[in-house]
Amino acid sequence: MKVSRYDYAAQLPDAQRVARQIHDVLVRGEHVLGPAVAEFEERFASYVGATHAVGLNSGTDALVLVLDALGIGRGDEVVTSANTFHATALAIARVGATPVLVDCGPDLQIDVARVAAALTPRTRAVIAVHLFGAACDVAALAALCREHGTHLVEDCAQAVGARVGGRRCGTFGIAGCFSFHPSKNLAAAGDAGAVVTDDAALADRLRVLRGLGQRTQNDHVALGYNTKLDEVQAVVLLAKLGHVDAWNADRARVALAYAERLPEEARAATPVTADGTHVYHLFPVYVPERDETLRKLVAAGIDAVVRYPRPVHRQPAFAYLGLPHDAFPHANRHADHTLCLPIRPGLTDAEIGYVVDAVREVTRPAARAPG
Numbered sequence: 001m002k003v004s005r006y007d008y009a010a011q012l013p014d015a016q017r018v019a020r021q022i023h024d025v026l027v028r029g030e031h032v033l034g035p036a037v038a039e040f041e042e043r044f045a046s047y048v049g050a051t052h053a054v055g056l057n058s059g060t061d062a063l064v065l066v067l068d069a070l071g072i073g074r075g076d077e078v079v080t081s082a083n084t085f086h087a088t089a090l091a092i093a094r095v096g097a098t099p100v101l102v103d104c105g106p107d108l109q110i111d112v113a114r115v116a117a118a119l120t121p122r123t124r125a126v127i128a129v130h131l132f133g134a135a136c137d138v139a140a141l142a143a144l145c146r147e148h149g150t151h152l153v154e155d156c157a158q159a160v161g162a163r164v165g166g167r168r169c170g171t172f173g174i175a176g177c178f179s180f181h182p183s184k185n186l187a188a189a190g191d192a193g194a195v196v197t198d199d200a201a202l203a204d205r206l207r208v209l210r211g212l213g214q215r216t217q218n219d220h221v222a223l224g225y226n227t228k229l230d231e232v233q234a235v236v237l238l239a240k241l242g243h244v245d246a247w248n249a250d251r252a253r254v255a256l257a258y259a260e261r262l263p264e265e266a267r268a269a270t271p272v273t274a275d276g277t278h279v280y281h282l283f284p285v286y287v288p289e290r291d292e293t294l295r296k297l298v299a300a301g302i303d304a305v306v307r308y309p310r311p312v313h314r315q316p317a318f319a320y321l322g323l324p325h326d327a328f329p330h331a332n333r334h335a336d337h338t339l340c341l342p343i344r345p346g347l348t349d350a351e352i353g354y355v356v357d358a359v360r361e362v363t364r365p366a367a368r369a370p371g
Ligand SMILES: Cc1ncc(COP(=O)(O)O)c(C=O)c1O
Pocket: 057, 058, 059, 060, 061, 084, 085, 087, 088, 129, 131, 155, 157, 158, 178, 179, 180, 181, 191, 192, 193
Protein backbone atom coordinates (compact mmCIF):
# COMPACT_ATOMS: atom_id res chain seq x y z
CA MET A 1 0.00 0.00 0.00
CA LYS A 2 1.05 3.62 -0.57
CA VAL A 3 -0.20 6.35 1.76
CA SER A 4 0.21 9.78 0.20
CA ARG A 5 0.04 13.21 1.80
CA TYR A 6 -2.00 14.78 -0.99
CA ASP A 7 -4.98 13.87 -3.13
CA TYR A 8 -5.52 16.79 -5.47
CA ALA A 9 -8.12 15.01 -7.60
CA ALA A 10 -10.38 14.61 -4.56
CA GLN A 11 -10.15 18.36 -3.92
CA LEU A 12 -11.75 19.16 -7.26
CA PRO A 13 -15.05 17.31 -7.36
CA ASP A 14 -16.13 19.49 -10.31
CA ALA A 15 -12.89 19.68 -12.26
CA GLN A 16 -14.68 20.17 -15.59
CA ARG A 17 -16.36 23.34 -14.34
CA VAL A 18 -13.04 24.69 -13.03
CA ALA A 19 -11.39 23.89 -16.38
CA ARG A 20 -14.15 25.83 -18.17
CA GLN A 21 -13.71 28.79 -15.83
CA ILE A 22 -9.95 28.80 -16.40
CA HIS A 23 -10.61 28.64 -20.13
CA ASP A 24 -12.87 31.69 -19.77
CA VAL A 25 -10.07 33.58 -18.01
CA LEU A 26 -7.61 32.63 -20.75
CA VAL A 27 -9.82 33.88 -23.57
CA ARG A 28 -11.46 36.81 -21.80
CA GLY A 29 -8.14 38.52 -21.17
CA GLU A 30 -8.65 39.95 -17.67
CA HIS A 31 -5.56 38.15 -16.47
CA VAL A 32 -4.41 40.54 -13.76
CA LEU A 33 -6.62 41.48 -10.78
CA GLY A 34 -9.74 40.43 -12.64
CA PRO A 35 -13.18 39.48 -11.33
CA ALA A 36 -12.13 36.12 -9.87
CA VAL A 37 -9.52 37.80 -7.63
CA ALA A 38 -12.10 40.38 -6.50
CA GLU A 39 -14.65 37.67 -5.76
CA PHE A 40 -12.14 35.52 -3.92
CA GLU A 41 -10.99 38.47 -1.81
CA GLU A 42 -14.56 39.22 -0.83
CA ARG A 43 -15.45 35.61 -0.06
CA PHE A 44 -12.21 34.90 1.77
CA ALA A 45 -12.55 38.00 3.97
CA SER A 46 -16.07 36.95 4.85
CA TYR A 47 -14.98 33.33 5.50
CA VAL A 48 -12.30 34.47 7.95
CA GLY A 49 -14.53 37.17 9.46
CA ALA A 50 -12.43 40.16 8.44
CA THR A 51 -13.39 43.30 6.55
CA HIS A 52 -10.68 43.14 3.87
CA ALA A 53 -8.65 40.47 2.10
CA VAL A 54 -5.80 41.36 -0.24
CA GLY A 55 -4.70 38.58 -2.61
CA LEU A 56 -0.96 38.17 -3.11
CA ASN A 57 1.50 35.86 -4.78
CA SER A 58 2.43 33.89 -1.65
CA GLY A 59 2.25 33.60 2.10
CA THR A 60 5.83 34.83 2.32
CA ASP A 61 4.89 38.02 0.48
CA ALA A 62 1.86 38.38 2.75
CA LEU A 63 4.21 38.60 5.75
CA VAL A 64 6.74 40.86 3.99
CA LEU A 65 4.11 43.29 2.73
CA VAL A 66 2.35 43.54 6.10
CA LEU A 67 5.60 44.35 7.90
CA ASP A 68 6.55 46.85 5.18
CA ALA A 69 3.09 48.44 5.19
CA LEU A 70 3.32 48.85 8.97
CA GLY A 71 6.54 50.79 8.44
CA ILE A 72 8.71 48.16 10.11
CA GLY A 73 12.34 48.11 9.01
CA ARG A 74 15.93 48.76 10.00
CA GLY A 75 16.46 49.17 13.74
CA ASP A 76 13.17 47.48 14.60
CA GLU A 77 12.70 44.12 16.27
CA VAL A 78 10.00 41.56 15.53
CA VAL A 79 9.48 38.65 17.91
CA THR A 80 8.53 35.19 16.63
CA SER A 81 9.10 31.48 17.29
CA ALA A 82 12.38 29.71 16.67
CA ASN A 83 10.55 26.62 15.42
CA THR A 84 8.57 28.22 12.62
CA PHE A 85 9.02 27.71 8.88
CA HIS A 86 11.87 29.77 7.43
CA ALA A 87 9.49 32.22 5.69
CA THR A 88 8.31 33.83 8.94
CA ALA A 89 11.79 34.89 10.01
CA LEU A 90 12.82 35.62 6.44
CA ALA A 91 10.01 38.17 6.07
CA ILE A 92 11.29 40.02 9.16
CA ALA A 93 14.84 40.07 7.82
CA ARG A 94 13.64 41.03 4.30
CA VAL A 95 12.22 44.33 5.53
CA GLY A 96 15.50 45.04 7.34
CA ALA A 97 14.25 44.33 10.87
CA THR A 98 15.83 41.95 13.38
CA PRO A 99 14.09 38.64 14.06
CA VAL A 100 14.01 38.07 17.82
CA LEU A 101 13.47 34.35 18.23
CA VAL A 102 11.90 32.71 21.26
CA ASP A 103 11.62 29.06 22.14
CA CYS A 104 8.31 27.29 21.80
CA GLY A 105 6.65 25.46 24.67
CA PRO A 106 6.60 21.66 24.92
CA ASP A 107 3.43 21.68 22.78
CA LEU A 108 5.47 23.36 19.98
CA GLN A 109 3.38 26.53 20.16
CA ILE A 110 4.88 29.98 20.61
CA ASP A 111 5.38 30.55 24.34
CA VAL A 112 3.58 33.69 25.53
CA ALA A 113 5.77 34.15 28.63
CA ARG A 114 8.92 33.98 26.51
CA VAL A 115 7.42 36.49 24.05
CA ALA A 116 6.68 38.84 26.97
CA ALA A 117 10.27 38.52 28.18
CA ALA A 118 11.61 39.28 24.68
CA LEU A 119 9.73 42.58 24.23
CA THR A 120 11.89 45.71 24.21
CA PRO A 121 11.27 49.36 23.30
CA ARG A 122 12.39 48.40 19.78
CA THR A 123 9.74 45.67 19.35
CA ARG A 124 7.38 46.76 16.58
CA ALA A 125 5.49 43.49 16.12
CA VAL A 126 5.01 39.95 17.29
CA ILE A 127 4.34 37.30 14.65
CA ALA A 128 2.20 34.56 16.18
CA VAL A 129 2.56 31.38 14.14
CA HIS A 130 -0.26 28.83 14.23
CA LEU A 131 2.17 26.04 13.51
CA PHE A 132 0.98 22.76 12.01
CA GLY A 133 -2.57 24.17 12.00
CA ALA A 134 -2.84 24.35 15.80
CA ALA A 135 -3.97 27.76 16.99
CA CYS A 136 -1.53 29.24 19.49
CA ASP A 137 -2.66 31.26 22.51
CA VAL A 138 -3.47 34.17 20.26
CA ALA A 139 -5.88 35.86 22.66
CA ALA A 140 -3.12 36.12 25.29
CA LEU A 141 -0.68 37.37 22.66
CA ALA A 142 -3.20 39.99 21.49
CA ALA A 143 -3.60 41.23 25.08
CA LEU A 144 0.17 41.32 25.56
CA CYS A 145 0.70 43.28 22.33
CA ARG A 146 -2.04 45.75 23.23
CA GLU A 147 -0.47 46.33 26.62
CA HIS A 148 2.96 46.82 25.09
CA GLY A 149 1.68 49.00 22.22
CA THR A 150 3.05 46.69 19.54
CA HIS A 151 1.42 45.04 16.54
CA LEU A 152 0.24 41.45 16.52
CA VAL A 153 0.54 39.80 13.11
CA GLU A 154 -0.72 36.24 12.70
CA ASP A 155 1.06 33.77 10.46
CA CYS A 156 -1.90 31.60 9.47
CA ALA A 157 -0.12 29.91 6.56
CA GLN A 158 -0.83 26.49 8.05
CA ALA A 159 -4.07 27.28 9.85
CA VAL A 160 -6.76 28.39 7.42
CA GLY A 161 -10.12 27.92 9.13
CA ALA A 162 -8.81 27.35 12.68
CA ARG A 163 -10.96 28.99 15.35
CA VAL A 164 -10.32 30.20 18.90
CA GLY A 165 -13.46 30.88 20.94
CA GLY A 166 -15.54 30.97 17.77
CA ARG A 167 -13.24 33.49 16.06
CA ARG A 168 -11.07 32.52 13.11
CA CYS A 169 -7.32 32.77 13.32
CA GLY A 170 -6.22 35.83 11.37
CA THR A 171 -8.62 38.22 13.12
CA PHE A 172 -6.88 38.67 16.47
CA GLY A 173 -4.25 41.21 15.48
CA ILE A 174 -3.71 43.94 12.92
CA ALA A 175 -3.42 41.37 10.10
CA GLY A 176 -3.56 37.67 9.31
CA CYS A 177 -1.24 36.23 6.65
CA PHE A 178 -2.28 33.14 4.67
CA SER A 179 -0.56 30.82 2.22
CA PHE A 180 -2.39 28.85 -0.46
CA HIS A 181 0.72 26.94 -1.56
CA PRO A 182 -0.34 23.54 -2.97
CA SER A 183 0.72 21.82 0.27
CA LYS A 184 -1.73 23.87 2.33
CA ASN A 185 -5.25 23.03 3.60
CA LEU A 186 -6.65 25.47 1.02
CA ALA A 187 -4.43 24.78 -1.97
CA ALA A 188 -3.98 26.79 -5.14
CA ALA A 189 -2.37 25.26 -8.22
CA GLY A 190 0.87 27.12 -7.55
CA ASP A 191 1.99 29.89 -5.24
CA ALA A 192 -0.70 32.16 -3.79
CA GLY A 193 -1.42 33.97 -0.54
CA ALA A 194 -3.50 36.68 1.10
CA VAL A 195 -3.64 39.12 3.98
CA VAL A 196 -6.83 39.76 5.94
CA THR A 197 -7.35 42.86 8.05
CA ASP A 198 -10.07 45.08 9.49
CA ASP A 199 -7.85 48.12 9.00
CA ALA A 200 -8.94 49.95 5.85
CA ALA A 201 -5.77 52.06 5.66
CA LEU A 202 -3.57 48.95 5.92
CA ALA A 203 -5.60 47.16 3.22
CA ASP A 204 -5.26 50.18 0.96
CA ARG A 205 -1.50 50.34 1.57
CA LEU A 206 -1.17 46.61 0.79
CA ARG A 207 -3.06 47.05 -2.49
CA VAL A 208 -0.69 49.86 -3.47
CA LEU A 209 2.39 47.87 -2.46
CA ARG A 210 1.37 44.70 -4.33
CA GLY A 211 1.05 46.64 -7.61
CA LEU A 212 4.49 48.25 -7.86
CA GLY A 213 3.50 51.03 -5.50
CA GLN A 214 1.01 52.45 -8.01
CA ARG A 215 -2.07 54.26 -6.74
CA THR A 216 -3.35 54.76 -10.27
CA GLN A 217 -1.70 53.92 -13.58
CA ASN A 218 1.80 55.43 -13.70
CA ASP A 219 1.38 57.15 -10.33
CA HIS A 220 3.95 55.34 -8.19
CA VAL A 221 3.49 56.61 -4.66
CA ALA A 222 5.59 53.95 -2.88
CA LEU A 223 8.50 51.59 -3.50
CA GLY A 224 6.31 48.56 -3.99
CA TYR A 225 6.47 44.95 -5.12
CA ASN A 226 4.90 43.02 -7.93
CA THR A 227 3.03 40.32 -6.05
CA LYS A 228 -0.61 39.91 -6.96
CA LEU A 229 -2.85 36.90 -6.57
CA ASP A 230 -3.16 35.41 -10.03
CA GLU A 231 -6.59 35.29 -11.69
CA VAL A 232 -6.25 31.59 -12.55
CA GLN A 233 -5.28 30.77 -8.96
CA ALA A 234 -8.31 32.73 -7.74
CA VAL A 235 -10.55 30.50 -9.88
CA VAL A 236 -9.04 27.40 -8.26
CA LEU A 237 -9.33 28.87 -4.76
CA LEU A 238 -12.96 29.89 -5.31
CA ALA A 239 -13.79 26.31 -6.29
CA LYS A 240 -12.27 24.99 -3.06
CA LEU A 241 -13.08 27.61 -0.42
CA GLY A 242 -16.55 26.25 0.36
CA HIS A 243 -15.06 22.84 1.20
CA VAL A 244 -12.35 23.92 3.63
CA ASP A 245 -14.35 23.49 6.83
CA ALA A 246 -15.46 19.98 5.86
CA TRP A 247 -11.91 19.08 4.87
CA ASN A 248 -10.55 20.42 8.15
CA ALA A 249 -13.14 18.41 10.08
CA ASP A 250 -12.06 15.32 8.19
CA ARG A 251 -8.41 16.03 9.01
CA ALA A 252 -9.50 16.11 12.69
CA ARG A 253 -11.11 12.68 12.23
CA VAL A 254 -7.78 11.31 11.01
CA ALA A 255 -5.87 13.00 13.84
CA LEU A 256 -8.17 11.53 16.50
CA ALA A 257 -7.83 8.09 14.95
CA TYR A 258 -4.04 8.37 14.96
CA ALA A 259 -4.01 9.61 18.56
CA GLU A 260 -6.20 6.73 19.67
CA ARG A 261 -4.46 3.97 17.75
CA LEU A 262 -0.76 4.84 17.63
CA PRO A 263 1.52 2.95 20.02
CA GLU A 264 2.90 4.84 22.99
CA GLU A 265 6.31 4.99 21.28
CA ALA A 266 4.82 7.49 18.80
CA ARG A 267 3.39 10.43 20.75
CA ALA A 268 1.51 13.29 19.07
CA ALA A 269 3.63 16.42 19.36
CA THR A 270 0.73 18.92 19.35
CA PRO A 271 -2.48 18.72 21.41
CA VAL A 272 -5.13 16.58 19.71
CA THR A 273 -8.62 18.10 19.89
CA ALA A 274 -11.66 18.13 17.66
CA ASP A 275 -12.90 21.55 18.82
CA GLY A 276 -11.84 23.43 15.68
CA THR A 277 -8.75 25.06 17.23
CA HIS A 278 -6.52 22.65 15.31
CA VAL A 279 -6.93 22.11 11.56
CA TYR A 280 -4.15 19.51 11.31
CA HIS A 281 -2.13 20.84 8.44
CA LEU A 282 0.50 18.38 9.64
CA PHE A 283 0.55 15.62 12.26
CA PRO A 284 3.95 15.63 13.97
CA VAL A 285 4.79 12.78 16.34
CA TYR A 286 7.77 12.11 18.57
CA VAL A 287 9.33 8.79 17.62
CA PRO A 288 12.42 6.95 18.80
CA GLU A 289 15.40 7.05 16.41
CA ARG A 290 13.58 9.47 14.18
CA ASP A 291 15.74 9.28 11.03
CA GLU A 292 15.76 5.48 11.00
CA THR A 293 12.01 5.37 11.69
CA LEU A 294 11.41 7.81 8.85
CA ARG A 295 13.49 5.72 6.46
CA LYS A 296 11.51 2.59 7.31
CA LEU A 297 8.12 4.30 7.00
CA VAL A 298 9.05 5.75 3.63
CA ALA A 299 10.29 2.30 2.53
CA ALA A 300 6.85 0.95 3.52
CA GLY A 301 5.21 3.42 1.09
CA ILE A 302 4.17 5.95 3.74
CA ASP A 303 4.70 9.57 2.76
CA ALA A 304 6.09 10.68 6.13
CA VAL A 305 8.29 13.80 6.28
CA VAL A 306 10.23 15.89 8.79
CA ARG A 307 8.88 19.39 9.30
CA TYR A 308 11.22 21.06 10.09
CA PRO A 309 14.60 19.40 10.59
CA ARG A 310 16.30 22.71 11.50
CA PRO A 311 14.79 25.50 13.56
CA VAL A 312 15.38 29.03 12.29
CA HIS A 313 18.48 29.65 14.45
CA ARG A 314 20.22 26.61 12.92
CA GLN A 315 19.68 27.72 9.31
CA PRO A 316 22.84 29.04 7.63
CA ALA A 317 20.88 32.08 6.43
CA PHE A 318 20.40 33.16 10.05
CA ALA A 319 23.95 32.44 11.24
CA TYR A 320 24.40 36.22 11.40
CA LEU A 321 22.08 36.31 14.44
CA GLY A 322 24.90 34.54 16.31
CA LEU A 323 22.59 32.23 18.25
CA PRO A 324 24.14 29.05 19.67
CA HIS A 325 22.89 25.65 18.53
CA ASP A 326 21.36 24.94 21.95
CA ALA A 327 19.62 28.32 22.33
CA PHE A 328 16.10 26.84 22.12
CA PRO A 329 15.81 23.37 23.71
CA HIS A 330 12.13 22.72 22.86
CA ALA A 331 12.59 23.80 19.25
CA ASN A 332 15.70 21.61 18.99
CA ARG A 333 13.96 18.62 20.53
CA HIS A 334 11.15 18.97 18.05
CA ALA A 335 13.50 19.36 15.09
CA ASP A 336 15.57 16.36 16.09
CA HIS A 337 12.90 13.90 17.23
CA THR A 338 9.61 14.37 15.35
CA LEU A 339 8.32 13.31 11.98
CA CYS A 340 4.98 14.05 10.36
CA LEU A 341 2.60 11.26 9.43
CA PRO A 342 0.46 11.73 6.33
CA ILE A 343 -2.75 13.56 7.10
CA ARG A 344 -5.33 14.77 4.59
CA PRO A 345 -9.07 14.72 4.06
CA GLY A 346 -10.30 11.37 2.84
CA LEU A 347 -7.55 9.23 4.37
CA THR A 348 -9.34 5.89 4.75
CA ASP A 349 -9.53 3.68 7.82
CA ALA A 350 -7.47 1.12 5.94
CA GLU A 351 -4.77 3.71 5.22
CA ILE A 352 -4.78 4.92 8.83
CA GLY A 353 -4.54 1.30 9.99
CA TYR A 354 -1.64 0.65 7.63
CA VAL A 355 0.26 3.69 8.97
CA VAL A 356 -0.48 2.77 12.60
CA ASP A 357 0.66 -0.84 12.06
CA ALA A 358 3.83 0.30 10.29
CA VAL A 359 4.66 2.75 13.09
CA ARG A 360 4.05 0.02 15.70
CA GLU A 361 6.26 -2.36 13.78
CA VAL A 362 9.20 -0.01 13.32
CA THR A 363 9.10 1.61 16.78
CA ARG A 364 8.49 -1.44 18.98
CA PRO A 365 11.42 -1.89 21.36
CA ALA A 366 12.53 -5.24 19.82
CA ALA A 367 12.73 -3.64 16.37
CA ARG A 368 15.11 -1.08 17.87
CA ALA A 369 17.31 -3.45 19.86
CA PRO A 370 20.91 -3.38 18.64
CA GLY A 371 21.82 -6.27 16.33
C1 LIG B 1 4.37 28.96 8.85
C2 LIG B 1 4.54 29.42 7.44
N1 LIG B 1 4.70 30.73 7.19
C3 LIG B 1 4.83 31.21 5.94
C4 LIG B 1 4.83 30.37 4.85
C5 LIG B 1 5.07 30.93 3.50
O1 LIG B 1 4.05 30.66 2.59
P1 LIG B 1 4.36 30.53 1.03
O2 LIG B 1 4.99 29.21 0.81
O3 LIG B 1 3.01 30.66 0.41
O4 LIG B 1 5.25 31.66 0.67
C6 LIG B 1 4.66 28.99 5.04
C7 LIG B 1 4.65 28.08 3.89
O5 LIG B 1 5.05 26.97 3.91
C8 LIG B 1 4.52 28.51 6.37
O6 LIG B 1 4.37 27.20 6.61
